[in-house]
Amino acid sequence: MKPDWEITGKCQICGVIGDPVEHTVSPIMHNAAFKALHLDYVYVPFKVSKQDLRNAVAGMRALNIHGFNVTIPHKVDIIPLLDEIDEFAGKIGSVNVVLNENGQMIGYNTDAHGFLYALLDQGVEPEGQRVAVIGAGGASRSICFALAERGAVLTILNRTPEKAARFATEMSEMTGQPIQVMALNDENLAGALDNAGILINTTSVGMYPQSDESPVKHDLIKPHLTVVDIIYNPFKTRLLLEAERAGARTISGIDMLVWQGALAFEIWTGRKAPVNVMRKEAQRFLKGHEK
Numbered sequence: 001m002k003p004d005w006e007i008t009g010k011c012q013i014c015g016v017i018g019d020p021v022e023h024t025v026s027p028i029m030h031n032a033a034f035k036a037l038h039l040d041y042v043y044v045p046f047k048v049s050k051q052d053l054r055n056a057v058a059g060m061r062a063l064n065i066h067g068f069n070v071t072i073p074h075k076v077d078i079i080p081l082l083d084e085i086d087e088f089a090g091k092i093g094s095v096n097v098v099l100n101e102n103g104q105m106i107g108y109n110t111d112a113h114g115f116l117y118a119l120l121d122q123g124v125e126p127e128g129q130r131v132a133v134i135g136a137g138g139a140s141r142s143i144c145f146a147l148a149e150r151g152a153v154l155t156i157l158n159r160t161p162e163k164a165a166r167f168a169t170e171m172s173e174m175t176g177q178p179i180q181v182m183a184l185n186d187e188n189l190a191g192a193l194d195n196a197g198i199l200i201n202t203t204s205v206g207m208y209p210q211s212d213e214s215p216v217k218h219d220l221i222k223p224h225l226t227v228v229d230i231i232y233n234p235f236k237t238r239l240l241l242e243a244e245r246a247g248a249r250t251i252s253g254i255d256m257l258v259w260q261g262a263l264a265f266e267i268w269t270g271r272k273a274p275v276n277v278m279r280k281e282a283q284r285f286l287k288g289h290e291k
């Protein structure tokens, strides 16, 4: 009997480049999806240091690797090494997916729309809503861009407000949406959350091993809010646990992870991603490894 999934000489190879990559959930999610659709594809991790990035991309070309994810620390540095950048990824200035189309390496960004799909999938429409975003790093950039483009009204709260101000100005110019910036403190958070419908943590505060931390004091969280954390280890951060207790709706980092992966899958295979399979496998794996 033919097995339901086997790797033949025609196998298309996908993977992820990053450093570190040992913690990645992407091979679990993508191989489960390939298997579910009986596709002759495989997904593997490639640990690539910053100084080896150029050689790694040359190697990807030489080996005819079909497509790959790009993660920390390469999402910006890879841009000049590719042949074409999708317009949306170019505007954000960050590439997390590459497709090798007959030798042409094309860069895409699925982090931004992955985030948006995670909200829409839970029935949360950010258009016209006020959204408070904590943090102004790389992850925040993709998220803010997707939200501003969708018509959300953003307030970014950052520990170093000067850093956020630069990116808010740039993003306002690109999307035509005004973006407010504030220093991250209790008073500003309280004010921003009174008016906001959605609160998003894009910082690493609350990530393992600092799982007992939260970027927001629990008494500032009101039941009318949707609270989103991009952290998925732990599965439910302190912020999300306290938001649940306050009666707010919560969305975990796992949803963004799954949706950015699903959109990448569709770019590589041209097939609709089996999102439920990907979520189930990612959850199973993360629960087994949860700290």
Ligand code: ATR
Residues within 6 Å of the ligand: 134, 135, 136, 137, 138, 139, 140, 158, 159, 160, 161, 163, 184, 202, 203, 204, 205
């Ligand atoms: P990433 O690319 O994962 O978003 P990053 O670019 O290092 O990571 O950005 C981290 C974000 O988390 C920044 O907004 C950072 O605030 P600063 O701009 O002030 O550095 C924020 N951040 C990290 N640790 C934090 C902490 N302990 N308290 C508040 N904000 C923190």
